[in-house]
Amino acid sequence: DAGVTQSPTHLIKTRGQQVTLRCSPKSGHDTVSWYQQALGQGPQFIFQYYEEEERQRGNFPDRFSGHQFPNYSSELNVNALLLGDSALYLCASSHSSPLHFGNGTRLTVT
Amino acid sequence: AQSVTQPDIHITVSEGASLELRCNYSYGATPYLFWYVQSPGQGLQLLLKYFSGDTLVQGIKGFEAEFKRSQSSFNLRKPSVHWSDAAEYFCAVALNTGNQFYFGTGTSLTVIP
Numbered sequence A: 001d002a003g004v005t006q007s008p009t010h011l012i013k014t015r016g017q018q019v020t021l022r023c024s025p026k027s028g029h030d031t032v033s034w035y036q037q038a039l040g041q042g043p044q045f046i047f048q049y050y051e052e053e054e055r056q057r058g059n060f061p062d063r064f065s066g067h068q069f070p071n072y073s074s075e076l077n078v079n080a081l082l083l084g085d086s087a088l089y090l091c092a093s094s095h096s097s098p099l100h101f102g103n104g105t106r107l108t109v110t
Numbered sequence B: 001a002q003s004v005t006q007p008d009i010h011i012t013v014s015e016g017a018s019l020e021l022r023c024n025y026s027y028g029a030t031p032y033l034f035w036y037v038q039s040p041g042q043g044l045q046l047l048l049k050y051f052s053g054d055t056l057v058q059g060i061k062g063f064e065a066e067f068k069r070s071q072s073s074f075n076l077r078k079p080s081v082h083w084s085d086a087a088e089y090f091c092a093v094a095l096n097t098g099n100q101f102y103f104g105t106g107t108s109l110t111v112i113p
Helices: none
Strands: A005-007 A010-013 A019-024 A031-037 A044-050 A053-057 A064-068 A074-078 A087-094 A105-109 B003-005 B010-014 B019-021 B024-026 B032-038 B044-050 B056-058 B064-068 B073-078 B087-094 B107-112
Touching (some): A019 A087, A019 A105, B003 B087, B019 B107, B024 B073, B032 B073, B044 B064, B044 B073
Antiparallel strands (some): A031 A044, A031 A087, B003 B024, B019 B073, B032 B087, B064 B073, B087 B107
16 A cells, blocks of 8 residues: 655756646545645645645745645645745645655755 | 644653653644654654543554643653664644644654664
8 A cells, every 4th residue: 555655756946947746645545735844844834635625725825836636646836936945845645534744855946 | 823842852862761752732722632753854654643532642663642731741752762763753733633733843863872
């Protein structure tokens, strides 16, 4: 039974560019949440998707957007990248359960 | 506002010694409480959770945690630490499993032989 899978594992982008991160939830899970973890910090909630709709959103600007597909997989898009967007981006899935996390995508903005 | 405080940024213990990691929270109601562990380059793995009932909960890898409502605390303990326990530990709270989780800043554990 595959857990939460994220791609790519590492990514280097230039300031001002756009990036798309992908996530496949654990089998049986229908809810996907995205978190940003800056170096030395705990994860910060970006948003949550359920039934292809954004259900909750944290304190992140509109440059951060997402999507959920009918198969429950999800994408996180970040536009106009800033140096401060460099972080580990974690996807977590759930179904009336605690969050199950993927190993994350390490994004470096130069 | 909801918040989670982990007062200890870094803890060093000897292998075989006992361990206690502190977690305090501020929340409008009694939240769901969680401890996660993160190894370098990895995602977060759930160690244990508290929803209601017995305030002492058992988790994986020999960890346990105790919920103390009067102190708004949910401290993680292990009687005898193994070298493989070296990792980053995060306490988290949520209104329920369907809501956003609020994480502390983490405690880094080093285990010395």
